[in-house]
Amino acid sequence: MSKAESGNGPAVSDADLADRARSGDNAAFGQLIRRHQDAIFRFLSHQVSNRADASDIAQETFVALFRSLDRYDTGRPFLAWAFVIARNKARDHHRRRTALRWVGVDDQYDRMASQAPDPEREVADRDELSQVERLIRALPEGLRTPLLLSAMEGMSHEEIGAVMDMSAKAVEVRVYRARKSLKTQLSREG
Structure with missing residues (x-):
């Protein structure tokens, strides 16, 4: 464990780790991934x-x-x-799934996946949480992504704008619209 990782010194910045990784330091890249894998997985879980x-x-x-x-x-x-790369990979996934459905082979892939619930999934299956997750997934991608990055990852509108290539004001409007849509749907479904 390095001095920075043990809490005895300043944390190594992502930029420094990226520079080291570019120079062939695989451990630096591993540290970058460990640092951010949970946030990326949470983001993709909602996509x-x-x-x-x-x-x-x-x-x-x-x-x-x-x-x-x-x-x-x-x-x-x-x-x-x-997040930009993860978003693009999620879009690629959705395009592949759409193409597979069109061809009629998507059901085969669904049957191959394990249906055994894990403990995390059992907790997430509570009715209200499941309803909210379903409604979030039903949002158009242009509203869903800024909402998730704001609410789940705590990113600022400026940071989200960098991910989505838009102004912070446009992000603010999209987050507002996403929240308003969710509130309306929740009140309709009771």
Whole structure:
């Protein structure tokens, strides 16, 4: 454990870790991933319908991050850049699923996935939480992503704007619209 990791010194910044990883330090890249994997997984869990898909997409995201390190601008937050890649991977996943459904083979993949509930899923199955998750997934991607990044990851509107390539004001409007839509749907469904 390094001095920074043990709490005896300043934490190593994401930019420093990325620079070290670009220079071939695989441990630095591993540290970056460990630092942000939970946030990326949470984000992806709300983008797709099941944890197995979220886990697969997270792995694809980590591979893409590694392959694209030379394009990362260390002047910007690493996590915002990682969310952009995760968002793109989730979109790719949805496009593949749509194509598979169109061809008629999507059901085969659903049957292959384990149906055994894990303890986390049992907790998440509470009625109210399940209803909210369903409504969030039903939001258009342009509203869902800013809401999740704001509410779940605590990102500022400016940071979300960097992820989504839009102004902070546009993000603020989308978060407002997403919350209003959820509130309306919840009141309708009781």
